[in-house]
Amino acid sequence: MIASKSTTLKAFAALILLSVLWGYNWVVMKYALLDAGPFQFGALRTFLGALCLMGILLVLKKTNAPERSANAYFAGDTSNLWVYGLDYLGAGAWRRR
Numbered sequence: 289m290i291a292s293k294s295t296t297l298k299a300f301a302a303l304i305l306l307s308v309l310w311g312y313n314w315v316v317m318k319y320a321l322l323d324a325g326p327f328q329f330g331a332l333r334t335f336l337g338a339l340c341l342m343g344i345l346l347v348l349k350k351t352n353a354p355e356r357s358a359n360a361y362f363a364g365d366t367s368n369l370w371v372y373g374l375d376y377l378g379a380g381a382w383r384r385r
Contacts, residue, residue, distance in 0.1 A: 326376070 320329055 317329070324332070
């Protein structure tokens with residue numbers, strides 16, 4: 289099935305918006321880490337993300353929970369290491385200021 293031109297344009301617009309927000313998020317995280325440690329930041333980010341997802345599930349009235357997976361635990365551990373690296377390793381010109 290071939291997507292219509294309108295659907296393709298909406299998908300590209302969503303991809304560009306996602307790229308801009310994701311790219312700017314680095315700056316926001318660097319400023320947030322000035323006031324909180326990397327693990328406090330990771331915990332707060334995870335907690336707020338969980339609240340948002342629970343709100344979406346309540347609005348959509350979804351009640352079935354997925355099976356537990358080792359991949360979910362691995363993703364959580366990896367994101368904690370990523371925040372630790374964000375705080376202590378720096379990125380490009382940020383440490384040169």
